[in-house]
Amino acid sequence: MxxxxxxxxxxxxxxxxxxxxxxxxxxxxxxxxxxxxxxxxxxxxxxxxxxxxxxxxxxxxxxxxxxxxxxxxxxxxAKNNISTKLNKWTSFTHEMDEKGVAFKVYSLKVGWVAADKRISELFGIPHKTKVLKLERIRGIHSGPIVYFISYFHPRVELTGKEDFSKPLYEMLEKEYHSVASISKEGISAILADHELSLKLNIKEGDPVLFRKRIVCDPGDRPIEYNLGYYRADSFTYTIDIERG
Amino acid sequence: MxxxxxxxxxxxxxxxxxxxxxxxxxxxxxxxxxxxxxxxxxxxxxxxxxxxxxxxxxxxxxxxxxxxxxxxxxxxxAKNNISTKLNKWTSFTHEMDEKGVAFKVYSLKVGWVAADKRISELFGIPHKTKVLKLERIRGIHSGPIVYFISYFHPRVELTGKEDFSKPLYEMLEKEYHSVASISKEGISAILADHELSLKLNIKEGDPVLFRKRIVCDPGDRPIEYNLGYYRADSFTYTIDIERG
DNA sequence: TATGTCTATATGTATGAACATATAGATACT
DNA sequence: AGTATCTATATGTTCATACATATAGACATA
Structure with a gap:
């Protein structure tokens, strides 16, 4: 006691x-x-x-x-907080963690790119502003599972030399002294094109789960635009929804 | 004033x-x-x-x-409550509603079936218990968009003669004097097989967004098991996530 | 056995009061 | 003008108190 x-x-x-x-x-x-x-x-x-x-x-x-x-x-x-407790963000690691499978980073690419129309509109910044672009391929021992692309709002002052192998949102919280707060997601199914098939080690035409995500700070200002391409055969995207 | x-x-x-x-x-x-x-x-x-x-x-x-x-x-x-206000449940109607597109029910089938292993385990009921199964195909004027299958826990006392063309969760609240509360969802991408291609009016091998959902009452007892097959070309599944 | 009634218990609702503190704007000082 | 200080304002925190009401279990009744 x-x-x-x-x-x-x-x-x-x-x-x-x-x-x-x-x-x-x-x-x-x-x-x-x-x-x-x-x-x-x-x-x-x-x-x-x-x-x-x-x-x-x-x-x-x-x-x-x-x-x-x-x-x-x-x-x-309340019951079933197995996953409720985990931040909903972590949904990706979800299934894997439960199975105790270790993650592996297959590829990592960081660099500054000029914001295209879509990004600049989304972030509300001038066209062609330099933004940090992050590409990652993650998976387990048997192969890659997901291909991520992240664009960060300039408001998030990153040098590009951060340790992006750490869990992303954890890092953001520390570096950016603020807490990511609201995310909008859109999910759809697509077929793998040639590029994707190489990255995810699948065949062209295989089903891929495509997820777009906008991460915002507590004031609802966008800080990250995140695209994820998931191998559909080895991954299910899991969500817990609660209703007010 | x-x-x-x-x-x-x-x-x-x-x-x-x-x-x-x-x-x-x-x-x-x-x-x-x-x-x-x-x-x-x-x-x-x-x-x-x-x-x-x-x-x-x-x-x-x-x-x-x-x-x-x-x-x-x-x-x-707080800003951007455009979608925050909408219940997260409504995510399906989401995009459509915004565009002011009317929904159409293409097909509706209700009947009692014996629970298979998966269902009976999920619901915690004896094997082969009779459960209400509901199949729906919904879409817009131009064609079907989603194929739903719902199984209801016997606890939800339904006769099978309810008006299932009404929004589902609204109906459940009224009939079942309780409020659906928590849902777990799993989303993945699959390719349309022959049956699906007919139901959704697409070609075999076209990408389909497959969603499983477990709907629970406030006490976290499962009341519905819901499968949804979405045409990926005309639909994006939208979610708003909030973090505590 | 089944049904009804009482009762202790824990949360639900509502009030009024007091003081703390962050903020923005006004005011005064250099 | 620029800076420091004061001040009104609105939310933040905390308390004591009172009564309402849903629930489960004990007890009594038919």
Missing amino acids: TAFKIDHDSSNPLHSQVEDLLRKLIENPEYQNGKLLPNEVDMAKHLGISRNTVRQATNKLVYESLLIRKKGVGTKV | TAFKIDHDSSNPLHSQVEDLLRKLIENPEYQNGKLLPNEVDMAKHLGISRNTVRQATNKLVYESLLIRKKGVGTKV
């Missing part, structure tokens, strides 16, 4: 501290398995704070649908 | 009424264009309720990132 404590003098608001506490607490297998969390009143008393403050913290997790409250009963962890 | 009113005697909670009010309010072009919402204190006074209650309502929209609050300044509508 860890004695959780609250620091009344911290610059970090109480509800925020409680939120962190809860996030750690619900990692506990007991709670993952459906055990009810300590009730609000007890929890407040125990932590020496108001019930409202506990509630404020809990609310956030409820809105994230990490927790489920039930009147008269209690609060418990 | 519409005089918004609050009904203290309604069974609908005040904060919920305020939430609705806010949702309507922010449709207003002024607010869409960045005008600050009425401040919390005034609003509370105006509506004859507590500031906290107003705040509770606002919180929800903030968590949905529909609103942005700024200390010392005010609260305003």
